[in-house]
Amino acid sequence: MIPSFFMQVDKFPLNANGKIDSALLPVPVTRSNKLEEPETFNEKVLLQIFKSVLGLDDISIRDNFFELGGDSIQSIQICSLARQESIIISPKLIFENQTVAELAAIAKTENKVIIQPIATRGNVELTPIQEWFFAEHTASINHWNQSIVFSKDSCAQMEDIEKILSHIVEHHDGLLTLFEKRDNKYIGNIDSEHKTWELVYKDIHHLDEETRIRVRDEWESKAQVSLDISNGPIMKMLVLKEQPYKYRFFWVIHHLLIDAVSWRILLEDFNTLHDQALNNQTGRLAHKTSSFKDWSNFLKKYNESLMDPETLSYWEQKTKSEITDFKIAEDFIAKEERTMEKSFSEEETEFLIQGLSRQSKATVEEVLLSLIAKGLKQSFEVKNFWLEVEGHGREMVDETIDVTRTVGWFTAMYPILLHSDGTFDDTLKSTKNAIREIPNKGFDYGVIKYLRPGVIQEPDIYVTFNYLGRLDSQFKSSNSRDFGEFENKPKLHFLSFIQDGKLIIKIISKLAEEKMKLIMEAIGDVVMEIKGTEFDQGSLIESDFPDAMLTEEDLFHILNSNK
Incomplete structure (x- = not known):
């Protein structure tokens, strides 16, 4: 069984064989x-x-x-x-x-002062993730978006929707940003005099269903390719009246200004203001947090004076780790990326997200990364590989800045060296150690890479991972493309999220289709295998018990005392 309680004792009572005598240990109060x-x-x-x-x-x-x-x-x-x-x-x-x-x-409660934005207009230095975008993208630079689709049974008047979007853009002023190239380098500029967004309304409810879907897809695809990061619009909302009491909202924003966390904030604010408009109430939103320009300024300050030297040393040494060539790199042969998806049942999802996480004291991300690592090992004998993780990037490394409700692109990309061999428990243990040794959840890596170019050696990465969390079930799908074509190094992208109670794992890659199937099948086999196996504590590590101040040797003795 997994230890549920830890008590500090002066010494462990031993039996005649020199092992811990559990019968003599004090009984914890539960x-x-x-x-x-x-x-x-x-x-x-x-x-x-x-x-x-x-x-x-x-x-x-x-x-x-x-x-x-x-x-x-x-x-x-x-x-x-x-x-x-x-x-x-x-x-x-x-x-x-x-x-x-x-x-x-x-928790602190004595500080009643709400952090307000300091700087909201003018030039904005690129953040590390925006630097990555411009370094990696030379073609289709205006077509690299994120979009959501949702429906409502009632819709405010278009002039009210116009006011709602104006309110949102003024509240989240990062959405006013446009980008210009100076001396062969891009820079952001926030100018409230230049409108950066558009609202389009179309009534298509009188059309037959086939025509309605065709027209809807055409308009949504047109919106995707209409964004312009230099001249605007950089955000567009398309409202389609599909039936007398059904309205479809298609909202697209260039990725330079948005991420998954930001969409949750925007949707919450839109719904709040829309409900207030329908009830003839004055639009009100939660207090502003630090602006995206504040965040950009803070990152510069953090790089210059606040970063822990040990963190810099960690990344300098870690990225020098050498591994054998990624075995399936030569199989990226397709001309275009394709997507393959696997959906797990609600029962399997509950087992992975709650059951296994509870037993192994692992986070959801640690479980999912271990599934990927074990799947690659079983399908292609890939034991060690670099993987690039996309984290939310909103690490609270300073109390003077608060970005919990700030809209922008905060994603932190950082590499993890994963290892899979032996059982799934062995893989999970290795993954937990690999993730938890990383300072600040990888936040510093991009700062070092782009604000201190040349300091660290970039690993050779062919695999990426992004966990979006639980997606709102009200989101609909669109047949439009968020991304245009661009040239970059082919990779194996894993995207995962939970929707309607089901875990979904997607592979997006130029990998040969039969190879993608092998990986997906292997991941499914791993899930079936661990569901049918009794948990044996092999994945537990000392950091699972932060209050116990255990060493690896202490934990080994505790877990094996009754064997």
Whole structure:
């Protein structure tokens, strides 16, 4: 069984054979199965926020956030909602204090000052992820977007939608950014005098279904290719009246200004303002957080004076690690990228996201990366490989800046060296160690790479991973393309998310189709294998028990004391 409690003792009682005598160990005081009710203000507020974000009702203040299936993106949502109630926490604190009770005890509440944007207009230096974009993209530079589709049964008047978008753009002023090239280098510029977005309305409800779908697809595809990062628009909303009481909203923004977390913020704000408009109420949004220009300025300051020298040393040494050639690199033979998708059942999803995470004390990302690593090992005997992770990048490394509700592209890309050999537990243990040794969840890597060019050696990477968390079930799909054609190094892209209670893993690649099938089948086989195998604690590591101050040797003795 997995140790659930740790108590400090002066020494371990031993039996005649020199092993720990568990019968002589003190009995820990455990809580009952009854849900422990919150008592303090912080506990009551945070418990309600946990329930709302996780979509669960039966949560105790002692339940572990990650064992409940929580992920890094949801940790940002919790911080944002908590700040609106004057409770100051950060994603880092959630990772270090994983229950409501622990968080409530250390959360700051005496600071009632809401952090406001400092700089909102003028030139904006590129952030590391934006530097990456311009370094990697030379063709179709205006067609690299993100879009969402949602429906509503009722729709405000178009002049009200116009006001809503104006309100949103003024509130999230990063959406006013356009980019110009100076001395062979791009720079952002925020100018409120230049409108950067468009609203288009089309009534197509009178058309037959086949024609309606064709016209819808044409308009959405036209919107995708109409964005212009230098002259605008850089954002467009298309509202289609499909039926008398059904409206389809297609919202597209160039990726330079948006990421997955930002979409959650924008959709929340749009729905809030739209509901207020329908009820003839004055539009109001939550307090502004730091602006994207503040963030850009902070990154420059962080690079110059705030970065820990040990973090710089870590990346200098880590990126020198050498591995054998990626065995399937020569199989990137398709002319265009294709997408292959695998959907897991609700039962399998619950097992992976909650059951396995709880047993192994692993995060969702650690479980998914281990599945990928084990799948590549079983399908192509790839034991060691570099993988590029896309994290949310909103690390709270300084208390003077708050980007929990800031709209922009914050993604942090950083490499992880993964290893898979032996059992799945061995792979998961290796993955956990590889991820947890990385400082600040990889936040510094892009800062070093692009703000201190030449300092670190870039690994040879053929695999990428991005976990989007739980997607709102109200999102619809579009047949339009977010990305245009561009030249870059072929890679094996893994994209995963949870929608309608089901885990979905996508592979996007120029890899030969039969090779992609082998990988997907191998991942499915791994899931079936671990579902049918009793958990043996082999993936537990000392960092799973941060309060116990265990060494690797201590944990080994504890786990093997009854064997």
